[in-house]
Amino acid sequence: MFKVLLARLQQKHRTIAYPKKEPVLPDRFRGLPILDNSQCLKNCQECVSVCPTNAIQCTEKGLQIDLGRCLFCTECTSVCPKGAIQFSTEYRLATRTRQDLVFDGKVFERAKILKDSIHKLFGRSLKLRQVSAAGCNACEADINVLGTPGFDLGRFGIQIVASPRHADGIVVTGPVSENMKLAVEKTYKAVANPKVVIAVGSCAISGGPFLDHKEVHNGITDLFPVDLFIPGCPPHPMTILDGFLRLMGRLKQ
Amino acid sequence: MNLHSLSLRNSQSCSYKDVPVVSIEELKGTIVSCVQEGKRLLAFFAQSTGEKEMQLYAVLGNDKLGTLSLLSAKVENSYPSITDQCAQAHWFEREIAENWGISPKNHPWLKPIRFIPSYREGQDAWNRSKENILPCVGDYYQVQGEEIHEVAVGPVHAGVIEPGHFRFQCHGEWVYHLEISLGYQHRGIEKELKGGPTKRTLPYMETMAGDTSIGHSHAYLQMLESLANCQVSQRAQALRGIALELERLANHTGDLGALANDVGFLPTAxxxxxxxxxxxxxxxxxxxxxxxxxxxxxxxxxxxxxDSRIKEFQTKLENAKKDVTVAAELLLDSPSVLARFEDTGVVSKETARELGLVGVAARASGLSQDIRKDYPFGIFSSFSIPVAIYKKGDVFARAYVRWIEIQNSIAFIQSMLISMPKGKTQMPLSSLAPDKIVVSLTEGWRGEICHVAKTDEKGQFSWYKVCDPSFHNWMGLSMALRNQQISDFPLCNKSFNLSYCGHDL
Structure with missing residues (x-):
């Protein structure tokens, strides 16, 4: 008993001060891209050709990155002769629509609160069931970590629950393999209405690195109406938490 | 014995034409006798020759000498199973049957392992049509009797984890057998690696088992560099080693926490x-x-x-070391924890050897196996790291081996940071040599990662085979559950913590 108490003292209080204080992300972290159309040569198309998931378009209108496909791998930044694509450490990347993830370097439309009738139900307490549908265990791990004392998801009224019957919605990771399709659909159906659907990671949003494999379904967008898109490969835990809280209307800006 | 095989070292590229093609009887004889002598079957798989015949390849490892033997045989649609005399082949043979429709005759339990259609159109080992393959539906190993019952769990589990199906044969609380059925995570990666490297090859490596990004990409890249005859600087090797050990540290620490959680010991959890x-x-x-x-x-x-980042890194590592030491010692010192960990989920040394277990699971059963020592690669060619072994083979042993490895990895990173070798971080890579074959091994945090590939006349991959440590170890978990209470399943499962996607690919 004495040892347990000593250990408790040694480990201290470690829950982050967020959202009162902004988190500090490492300088090499890759978040929202910075697109500089004035530098872009337009006709070189180098970034377009190296992108593993064809997330980049470079046309007369300028550069465009589909964050729903982006793996944040920086292959584009390393081939661009003019430095027209850079990545910032902006971690707030969740959106309410698939189209909002297609970023042209100007305004990024962050996720907004759920509509009134549903917000009334879920704004203060949100129970979620996570389903991994061929996820690689990176998105899963960074959802799991939100439950540790460092982030302490419970203080926001959010809980990952053991059964879809206990849940207000599902959080899906992975590109949805053919073998997992039925199980995801059944889990979705088992959640009572009204429900929310959250896609975490580029796989669940677009298929990610497995885009257009015939063994996968390119994520969940063709299967269910999705309420929240959280991009990344995998998204940082802060990106996921920020998305959850925006959906619940718990963040001001 | 073993005259008809190509002897090679970890990630050494060899001429493909030097791979001997022997008769199937000789292949079987060589595998059986080598494994009896103490060698291990690292990989056993089939590839298409472009004709009617298929080619079987076997990679055998001599852990003591650090040498690998490669040999092959041509077969058509069936061959005499090797499993009856060498249990290490059992899962491989099921994979061969499923992927290519080649039946290993007299295999004791021939079932699909991923529930996917055969790579060869119209050639299926069970005559399944593409449309009626349902994941994990089929016969299960059954125990019969008046009070016997079956418990089915998954694919969707209660926690935030990957999907898989578990079928228990129970008598009350008592588990007679557990059969594990996977395949839900199959994304078709191996097929896509053919014809590479492409711009997606590295992302595939990093996501085939996303918690082992460094382990798998290290194996891939050392193969690539061997094929391109590229000398990576010592500094880059040291940085890769640091990343690999950080991956081990994060996962082992997480596992100790998860083990604590499964016995209700919340402080360490x-x-x-x-x-x-x-x-x-x-x-x-x-x-x-x-x-x-x-x-x-x-x-x-x-x-x-x-240099400035090294300082920051050292401080963070020192703090994490203090914290993890307190947390781990508290766990492994608590009688209530030990009562649950000790003698639970025992896998004997003999069973571990017979099944060909790798990594933490093998070392916890007293087998001295670690690719970093036995087949040194990267930075470990010039810097040795001790092998952590414990003999009991129970949950405690698997927890304890992790704790020793945490300490070893921290010590390794600390000494690297003190004297980082000099050199460029990245060297240019030329095109890959044509008509070569390479076996590339690394020690991921779960254990041995084995990649085998062959290049064609243009220097592109004619095929690429991946063997994740979990491929060897899932059967180990089944054995650990025999004669255990079903309520100890989560604990035993966590003590292995295997990858579903690494297995399913």
Whole structure:
């Protein structure tokens, strides 16, 4: 008993001060891209050709990155002769629509609160069931970590629950393999209405690195109406938490 | 014995034409006798020859000498199973049957392992049509009797984990047998690697088992560099080694926390959950990604550790070391924990050897196996790391081996940081040599990662075979559950913590 108490003292209080204080992300972290159309040569198309998931378009209108496909791998930044694509450490990347993830370097439309009738139900307490549908265990791990004392998801009224019957919605990771399709659909159906659907990671949003494999379904967008898109490969835990809280209307800006 | 095989070392590229093609009887004889002598079957798989015949390849490893033997045989649609005389082949043969429709005759339990259509149109080992393959539906090993009952769990589990199906044969609380059925995570990666390297090859390596991004991409890149005859600098090798050990630290720490959680010991469960994040954040300090994504690049690494960053790194590592020491010692010192860990889920040394277990699971059963020592690669060619062994083979042993490895990995990173070798972080990579074959091994945090590939006349992959440590170890979990209470399943499962996607690919 004495040892347990000593250990408790040694480990201290470690829950982050967020959202009162902004988190500090490492300088090499890759978040929202910075697109500089004035530098872009337009006709070189180098970034377009190296992108593993064809997330980049470079046309007369300028550069465009589909964050729903982006793996944040920086292959584009390393081939661009003019430095027209850079990545910032902006971690707030969740959106309410698939189209909002297609970023042209100007305004990024962050996720907004759920509509009134549903917000009334879920704004203060949100129970979620996570389903991994061929996820690689990176998105899963960074959802799991939100439950540790460092982030302490419970203080926001959010809980990952053991059964879809206990849940207000599902959080899906992975590109949805053919073998997992039925199980995801059944889990979705088992959640009572009204429900929310959250896609975490580029796989669940677009298929990610497995885009257009015939063994996968390119994520969940063709299967269910999705309420929240959280991009990344995998998204940082802060990106996921920020998305959850925006959906619940718990963040001001 | 063993005259008709190509002898090679870890990630040494050899001429493909030197791979001997022997008769299937000789292949079987060689595998059986080599394994009896103490060698291990690292990989056993089939590939298409472009004609009616298929080619079987076997990779055998001599852990004592650090040498690998490669041999092959041509077969058509069936061959005499090797499993009856060598249990290490059992899962491989099921994979061969499923992928190519080649039936190993007299295999004791021939079932699909991923529930996917055969790569060869119209050639299925069970005459299944593409449309009626349902994941994990089929016969299960059954125990019969008046009070026997079956418990089915999954694919969707109660926690935030990957999907898989578990079928228990129980008598009350008592488990007679557990059969594990996977395949839900299959994304068709191996097929896509053919014809590469392409722009997606590295992302595939980093996501085939996303918690082992460094382990798999290290194996891939050392193969690539061997084929391109590219000398990676010692500095880049050291940085890769640091990333690999950080991956081990994060996962082992997380596992100790999860084990604590499964016996209701909440202090360590909470601390380790957070400390795991500290190690992941160190990876992010190194390369921006908590999982080491895009850190390893062909010819080296994407980022350097400048002197100022080394200082920050050392401070963080020192703090994490203090925290994890307190958390782990508290766990392994508590009688209530030991009462649950000890003698639970025992896998004997003999069973571990017979099944060909690898990594933490093998070392916890008293087998001295570690690719970093036995088949040194990268930085471990010039820097040795002790092998952590414990003999009991129970949950405690698997926890304890992790704790020893945590200490070893911290010591390794600390000494690297004190004297970082000099050199460029990345070297240019030329095109790959044509008509070569390479076996590339690394020690991921779960254990041995084995990649085998052959290049065609243009220097592209004619095929690429991946063997994740979990491929060897799932059967180990089944054996650990025999004669256990079903309520100990979560604990036993966590003590292995195997990868579903690494197995399913």
């Amino acid at each position: 909470n601390y380790c959950g957070r400390i795991r994040g500290d190690f992941l954040n160190m990876s992010a300090l190194l390369c921006g990604s908590r999982f080491g994504r895009n850190f390893l690049k062909p010819g080296g690494v994407a980022f350097d550790l400048e």
